[in-house]
Amino acid sequence: MSEQQLNDELALLKSGTNRPLQIDEVALLDEFQHDQEHEGSLGMKILSILGALLATAFFLGFIFVADVYDSAVGLTMTGLILIGASYVLSRPKYAGLMADAFSVSFATCGYMLLLIGLVDPINSERGVALAGAFIAGTILVLHENRIVTFLATVTTAGSLLFLAADGWESPAVHFYVGITALLLTVWFLFEGTLLKVSALVSRRYDGIRTGLIFALIMGTYYLSDFNWWMGMERAPNWYVSVILIPLTGLVTWQLLRKFVKESATRVAYLTGTLTLLLPTVFAPAICAALLILLLSWRSGYRTGAAIAVIALVYFVSRYYYDLNLTLFTKAIILSVSGLLFLAAYRVLHQKISPQ
Amino acid sequence: MNKTNRRILQLLARHSDWQPEEIESALQQRVHASATDWHWLLRMLFLALGFGFLASGILFFFAYNWSEIPKLGKIVIAALGVSAPVLLSLLPNLSDLLRKSFLTTGAFLVGPLFGVLGQIYQTGANAYDLFFAWALFIIIWAIVVDFAPLWLLFVGLLNITVSLYAEQIASGWDFSFTYMLLFALNSLAVVLVHLVPRLSFRKPYPSWLAKVFALAAIGCATVACFSAIMDEGGGLAGLYTLLVAIVYGLTRWYAIKQQELFYLVAMTFSLIVIGTAIIVQIDDNSGGFFLATLWVVGTTIGSIFYLNRYRKIWSHE
Numbered sequence: 001m002s003e004q005q006l007n008d009e010l011a012l013l014k015s016g017t018n019r020p021l022q023i024d025e026v027a028l029l030d031e032f033q034h035d036q037e038h039e040g041s042l043g044m045k046i047l048s049i050l051g052a053l054l055a056t057a058f059f060l061g062f063i064f065v066a067d068v069y070d071s072a073v074g075l076t077m078t079g080l081i082l083i084g085a086s087y088v089l090s091r092p093k094y095a096g097l098m099a100d101a102f103s104v105s106f107a108t109c110g111y112m113l114l115l116i117g118l119v120d121p122i123n124s125e126r127g128v129a130l131a132g133a134f135i136a137g138t139i140l141v142l143h144e145n146r147i148v149t150f151l152a153t154v155t156t157a158g159s160l161l162f163l164a165a166d167g168w169e170s171p172a173v174h175f176y177v178g179i180t181a182l183l184l185t186v187w188f189l190f191e192g193t194l195l196k197v198s199a200l201v202s203r204r205y206d207g208i209r210t211g212l213i214f215a216l217i218m219g220t221y222y223l224s225d226f227n228w229w230m231g232m233e234r235a236p237n238w239y240v241s242v243i244l245i246p247l248t249g250l251v252t253w254q255l256l257r258k259f260v261k262e263s264a265t266r267v268a269y270l271t272g273t274l275t276l277l278l279p280t281v282f283a284p285a286i287c288a289a290l291l292i293l294l295l296s297w298r299s300g301y302r303t304g305a306a307i308a309v310i311a312l313v314y315f316v317s318r319y320y321y322d323l324n325l326t327l328f329t330k331a332i333i334l335s336v337s338g339l340l341f342l343a344a345y346r347v348l349h350q351k352i353s354p355q
Numbered sequence: 356m357n358k359t360n361r362r363i364l365q366l367l368a369r370h371s372d373w374q375p376e377e378i379e380s381a382l383q384q385r386v387h388a389s390a391t392d393w394h395w396l397l398r399m400l401f402l403a404l405g406f407g408f409l410a411s412g413i414l415f416f417f418a419y420n421w422s423e424i425p426k427l428g429k430i431v432i433a434a435l436g437v438s439a440p441v442l443l444s445l446l447p448n449l450s451d452l453l454r455k456s457f458l459t460t461g462a463f464l465v466g467p468l469f470g471v472l473g474q475i476y477q478t479g480a481n482a483y484d485l486f487f488a489w490a491l492f493i494i495i496w497a498i499v500v501d502f503a504p505l506w507l508l509f510v511g512l513l514n515i516t517v518s519l520y521a522e523q524i525a526s527g528w529d530f531s532f533t534y535m536l537l538f539a540l541n542s543l544a545v546v547l548v549h550l551v552p553r554l555s556f557r558k559p560y561p562s563w564l565a566k567v568f569a570l571a572a573i574g575c576a577t578v579a580c581f582s583a584i585m586d587e588g589g590g591l592a593g594l595y596t597l598l599v600a601i602v603y604g605l606t607r608w609y610a611i612k613q614q615e616l617f618y619l620v621a622m623t624f625s626l627i628v629i630g631t632a633i634i635v636q637i638d639d640n641s642g643g644f645f646l647a648t649l650w651v652v653g654t655t656i657g658s659i660f661y662l663n664r665y666r667k668i669w670s671h672e
Contacts, residue, residue, distance in 0.1 A: 002671065006363060009360065009363045010363065010367060012385070013363070013364065013385065016377070016380065016384060021367075022372040023371040024371065025370075028367065028369075028370040031366055032366055035366075040659060040662070040663055041616050041662075043616060043620035044663065044666070047623060047624055047655065047659065051627065051652070051655025054627070054631070055651040055652045058631065058644050058645075058647040059644075059645075062644035065644055066641035066644075066645075097659060097660055097663050098656060101655060101659050101660075102652075102656060105652050105655065191378075191382055192375045192376065192377075192379030193375040193378075195378055196373065196378060202365065202368065202369055259393065297393070297396055298387055298388055299387055299388075300386045300392075301361075305396075327415050327416070328416070330412075330415045331415035331416035334408045334412030335416075337404075337408045337412075338404070338407070338408030338410070339409060341401045341402075341405030342402070342409070345398060345453075348394070348398055349398060
């Protein structure tokens, strides 16, 4: 995008307010140019994440083969130095594409080393998971790099999920999923406020958003994995639906308020949506994927919507596969719901126009 | 009206006295999904869910052990599964998309029909026969309907056929050879997806189709080279790597010409992985692992630098 396009867009945005805005033009242009130089495509971001993970795996392999891993102090120190170096490299002063890429690799590798170094001194799984969450959380607060922010969010969430998943019968994972879903909804619905609340949050907005999507999917994946329990006592799945279904309903209501004018129609649509969501009481993963889809699509975040669709397809197939019914019953349920969806398509296609 | 890039809105939010409510209203107007966007999503979702559920419902029906139904009945039901969607597609007033979706469902249900026939007549066929016959049978279908999801099904079936053939019939094929074949198959698919619209008057296929095939091809090439190098590291590994390198070279040329960053990124990662296999094969001690670490960090960072050059040039054009 050129500066001309930037100015056109800015003019459009400015014309939306009724008052003249006070703008720090120099700083804005500075950051824009920096972004233009260094902000890679989605594929490039994925490449740098995969590269960092692969490098970390080989480095850990090196450490184990070379027998260095006995020295907890050495590992911890190296980890801290790498994380420190990655922090310095991610500062806006130094940040360039090269520094950014190094920063991602160093942070990933340093984090793993630090954690492995802490295994012996802490000597408890829960303790290490807690330390993992704490370190990743600290990296999240310190780092501005978007990729590191994303990885740190996912890692913090992953460590907390590990802690929560400690006992099969405990409802802790349900709390984890409920809180993640709530956070994600707040993150999307209050975007305007979050962008303004502080520079710290504003610069981390995108990374945390994608990270929270993955965090929620990880939690619901755990809940949907029936095979793990194999007759063990466990907290029933509907616990978390108590949060997920009303949240999805709330987001739907928000959308209906925007697009549907008559309040009677609005209520009818909401009732219909909630009725459709009701069967997901025992399959919270499906409801969570729908929530992510609604939120992402609403705010024009296409990558999030694509992730949600993939998750939705997986969770729906998984649900039917695991369903304890005869194939005959399944076949009938599936065919009938398929025909109903096609009927909905027909109605939408003929009766309701976008205007 | 084009949408505003969210990044620009974030920049303005950071560097001005814009208030949260004002930002929210700008987001609503310039970034968020419009009624048209929602309409599109719901239509696609209903259509995909509808056909997906219907087809899997019918598939489950065949998997169900329906011993009470006589043989003839089974065949009739299976044949109905194929012909009903085809007949439905002949209804007047259907949109092009809907018509093609019906035909794709029909092509999908050819598999269960063959499965039922094989079950009843005990043809003694191998599983690969079923998939091969399925692919062969729908090839005309695929050409006539010429619909991206149907081509995806067709190429998917060919992939399954090759894998099953390698597993069940061709005992002499080793793992990496099978993957080289799959690499060739999917590369051919990528080439055709790009070439056919140019040679005929067809409009281009959606870009995801070639990308899915390309990802499959690059994935298979990576697996083939990686396992060949790790297994023996001899002449065969060299030959495979050379072949892959030639195809990658040609693809690189084409991708730069077409300004397609996607192919460059995917091939880069594949090459990084193949490189680590070579290093670890040469030295699988601590030195090799250390070198592999340096190689991965170095090539990742170097290639991002290199890819970014293209991205910048192309985005300014």
